[in-house]
Amino acid sequence: MLDRGKFLRPIAHRGLHDAAKGIVENTAPAFEAAIAKGYGIECDLRPAADGTPLVFHDLDLARLTEGSGSIADLKPGCAAKLPFKGAKLTGILTFADLLALVAGRVPLLAEIKSEWTSPSPAFMLAIAMLAETYEGPLALMSFDPAVMAEMRRLAPGIPRGIVTGSYRFPDGTPWYPDQLTDARRDALANIEESVLADPYFYAYDVRGLPSPVAQRIRGELGLPLFTWTVRTEKDRRTAADHADAAIFEGYEP
Template structure:
């Protein structure tokens, strides 16, 4: 019998263990909650918004949410804390892009934020409660929890969860922060929870955090039910493992044209879009082809 040198044996064991660890780490929890609305969902990114004159339905505004409900689309929206720990709907860390002020959202109270007009139009920065009241359970929503690195996730997660506990409508939750995903898995196991990610290394990002996000190694902590992945990188190896080995759900972000939607629709289950109105006849044709 061939006797291998101990160092070679160790190397072989490590070589075999690495891919097994990778496959294990990117997998979600084995018993995911039911969320049938997710499959085939066309979801308006930050509402069915238009960041142009007359600025009556800019992104993440009540006007954009009303427009999405009227059109029958799902809604993706962003939730974060104000300075006084109220839940507000706003994507960016600062007000600079949408309100012209270089100040962080977390440095203003909810009332101060409500006094600002998005892009100088008629819409204010809404509370999460206001958004839920406007949507009223009419369409599914994807709630993205914005939790910066310098913020403790537990108070924010608790506040979002407690508000959603009383919401009568279909929803799921997602975040780039794996600590948020893990908190919901442990404390709200009935909620369909997703890990947001991207092929960060392809875009020039470097560092351990980006490496873990790119390769979905953060799933080891969060054990998400679905992954929301940049639709431009459906060929990324980690994403393909997630889809092909685990047959797990995936959401595409952010689809910006019908051409792009047609190209990626077979790789995802849910489509977060902006800047165009999807051709639902083509989506229905695709469903029929897959029966």
């Protein structure tokens, strides 16, 4: 199960980043800044061309780096040399790099990104092997229950979770409009696909709280509930009232 005593604390979303100060999300300076304050760390994992897990959120490289195209086409050696925009910093971390940097000092929530297709077997196996040999507090999570069901098979000893919410933005626009049907979105929002993953925790969109599903997670299921991404005073109050820990960004608790 998830160790509540270790994990239920403020979690810095993609590290304690600040673009105005040249501290880029999902980079070593952002993670070191979070560690210095004793915050937990949330990060994102995507596969390089050979399946190596890289610590990066976007599918495309252009927003954060001087590169272009898909991260899935990037070789690890090139990722290590790629400059970030607005920072005197070069190199996308591998998951192995991140684990070595954190070294058990704070809890780590690693989100396995999904495009709602079968993930690279090499990517999944590499994550599982690194996670199983890591000695610090680490949990894996994904929006895609199929990803976590596979991780349940590959790394049964590692706490796993589902990232979820209403599957619609506040204006009613659906999440993943090209990848998911309305029926599938409804099933995911109602955590109907989570059974095979057997999650130890959930992370719920703060914009959808309070919700009957979130109440069921904490009450009937008795599982810890993180909430993302907490950015405002209103979000903070919502997180305090309806979740167990906030995944925060843009301020310090």
